[in-house]
Amino acid sequence: DSGVTQTPKHLITATGQRVTLRCSPRSGDLSVYWYQQSLDQGLQFLIQYYNGEERAKGNILERFSAQQFPDLHSELNLSSLELGDSALYFCASSPRGGAASPLHFGNGTRLTVT
Amino acid sequence: GQQVMQIPQYQHVQEGEDFTTYCNSSTTLSNIQWYKQRPGGHPVFLIQLVKSGEVKKQKRLTFQFGEAKKNSSLHITATQTTDVGTYFCAGPSADSSYKLIFGSGTRLLVRP
Numbered sequence: 001d002s003g004v005t006q007t008p009k010h011l012i013t014a015t016g017q018r019v020t021l022r023c024s025p026r027s028g029d030l031s032v033y034w035y036q037q038s039l040d041q042g043l044q045f046l047i048q049y050y051n052g053e054e055r056a057k058g059n060i061l062e063r064f065s066a067q068q069f070p071d072l073h074s075e076l077n078l079s080s081l082e083l084g085d086s087a088l089y090f091c092a093s094s095p096r097g098g099a100a101s102p103l104h105f106g107n108g109t110r111l112t113v114t
Numbered sequence: 115g116q117q118v119m120q121i122p123q124y125q126h127v128q129e130g131e132d133f134t135t136y137c138n139s140s141t142t143l144s145n146i147q148w149y150k151q152r153p154g155g156h157p158v159f160l161i162q163l164v165k166s167g168e169v170k171k172q173k174r175l176t177f178q179f180g181e182a183k184k185n186s187s188l189h190i191t192a193t194q195t196t197d198v199g200t201y202f203c204a205g206p207s208a209d210s211s212y213k214l215i216f217g218s219g220t221r222l223l224v225r226p
Contacts, residue, residue, distance in 0.1 A: 056212035099206035
């Protein structure tokens with residue numbers, strides 16, 4: 001168990017809908033990362049927060065947004081969903097904000113858009 | 115933009131054979147990390163290399179960081195069925211020290 005909690009585990013929704021994915025980092029970790037993994041693909045970096053502030057952004061679609069709250073949990077909001085958004089979404093946490101710290105991943109949320 | 119490529123994409127070996135995956139970055143990396151993702155699982159951190167030419171071992175796994183800090187390799191001696199999974203390398207992005215970029219991954223399949 002990595003200590004990173006992601007909910008829900010599975011999500012099935014229709015095109016055009018909006019969903020929220022939630023992540024609680026490991027106790028003591030201040031940094032949260034979000035990654036997207038499509039079927040049999042690599043891990044695409046979406047966004048990273050450190051202690052409530054956005055620190056880095058990847059090729060995240062404008063339909064996607066995220067935030068990290070004062071209690072350090074994070075939410076990833078996906079709107080106007082398209083079939084191509086179907087993927088595994090991972091949250092990861094680390095103690096510090098830089099990419100020098102190893103990441104601890106949650107079990108992921110599998111999103112299916114029909 | 116920066117690319118982190120891994121070869122091969124797939125490797126199917128007989129149990130007991132050796133396995134190597136190579137990671138190449140288009141830019142110099144301050145550090146490189148390796149992760150393993152079992153089928154249906156999440157990536158799990160294996161190791162981090164920081165120094166040029168560094169070599170680290172974990173039981174049957176040997177990790178190496180290139181002299182130019184642009185490439186790395188993971189070698190598994192005498193593979194076992196428990197080694198099955200996808201191995202990813204990852205390094206900081208050239209445009210942001212907060213962004214960790216993952217390689218394309220190498221999927222290892224082991225025939226018992």
